[in-house]
Amino acid sequence: MGQAQILSRNQQIVLDIIEKANGPLKAYSILFNVQKKGINAPQQIYRALDKLIEIGKIHKIESKNAFVACRNSNCEISKATAFSICESCEMVDEISDVKLSKYLSSFNDKKGTKYKRFNLEFFGLCKKCK
Amino acid sequence: MGQAQILSRNQQIVLDIIEKANGPLKAYSILFNVQKKGINAPQQIYRALDKLIEIGKIHKIESKNAFVACRNSNCEISKATAFSICESCEMVDEISDVKLSKYLSSFNDKKGTKYKRFNLEFFGLCKKCK
DNA sequence: TAACACAGTGTTATAATATAACATATGTTA
DNA sequence: TAACATATGTTATATTATAACACTGTGTTA
Incomplete structure (x- = not known):
């Protein structure tokens, strides 16, 4: 179950976008969407994605290289x-x-x-x- | 079950390499391995891979972007x-x-x-x- | 035979996805 | 405060994959 996770600024920005989307998002489309918020480089996106995957907030759809929010409130950390x-x-x-x-x-x-x-x-x- | 499939030159070259490998191969590592045989461009590899996947001779390991030979003699065409x-x-x-x-x-x-x-x-x- | 479709090839260029490496900042804890 | 872990910002580059176009061979079929 674990603690509520406190997310960093970039992690929260990326998570918000993925949660609002009604389908899987690609890393670079996330990037284009957050440039107005001062995130400019792919690294910043990928680092946030990595962390969000690690804590089970999002999943990667491997066949599409895209990312979705986890909808299972208590997902077993992507296992x-x-x-x-x-x-x-x-x-x-x-x-x-x-x-x-x-x-x-x-x-x-x-x-x-x-x-x-x-x-x-x-x-x-x-x-x-x- | 289907007919025995006749492969083209490039398809056969790519399949041979994948079948001989003892693990998954990446497209560009296949490319480097076949340059001596006159295959020079990624397209040539990807076209062969696409066809081999389509006819069930190989599978893509999505989480690794790599390719393996099918070991199930009568694999249901990758379904x-x-x-x-x-x-x-x-x-x-x-x-x-x-x-x-x-x-x-x-x-x-x-x-x-x-x-x-x-x-x-x-x-x-x-x-x-x- | 001419016209056509079809699958495959070769090639150049480029798009899309992802990571390396390094400098700096921020927060936590001993 | 010092030491440490985590996050950030940035530039550059590596890796994976496709677009587009010209061409070849083979087999229809009109």
Whole structure:
């Protein structure tokens, strides 16, 4: 569960933008959006993104190189993420399905290896695009 | 199941390199490896990679921007992929677990949406690195 | 055969994504 | 206060990926 995290100025700016967005945002589009606030360089964005990912406030959609806010209020710090991605409109939804999460978190491969973390991306058409 | 696919010269060169590798390869490292064979430009690599992915001969490891040969002789053309990734040595194994694959292929989210395709990446430490 | 589509190739240029490295500042804690 | 960790600002550069255009070969099919 953890403490409420106090974010630095840049971290908060970046998080606000991602939370307000209704879809995944790319790092450089975030950058263009915050230049009026005095953030000028990609490093500043990527550093904020790294931190926000680390504390579980956002997730990276690997197949899109884009970032979304975490919608699971008590997300397990990004150890178990699953997303539904529309191949047509680019919409991304975080899936919070306890059964799925438990099933995957306890998955062992044939060699008996257990994993610390997983990321699952489903692709299809969302309701609107069907 | 499909026909045996006839590959073009460049496609075959790229596939050979990926199949011989004992881990995921990056596009530019493939490029450096084939310059002696007369392939000089990233486009040539990416075009081959795109085709090889399309026909299911290789997969992209999204979290690493790298490519591995498909080890499931009859992989369902990349509709259902799962990988085990070592966070220490970068090793990647394709997981072929029928139960897992069936479970995910038939997964419905709460809205009843079914998906065409999924990609799952597990992270942990491989045997050697443990 | 001529016309056409189609997949692949080669090439130059450029876009998009991400990190390195270094100097400075700010906040926390011993 | 000194030492330390974390964050910031900045310039430069590395890495990953695509656009655009000209060309080649192969197989239709009209």
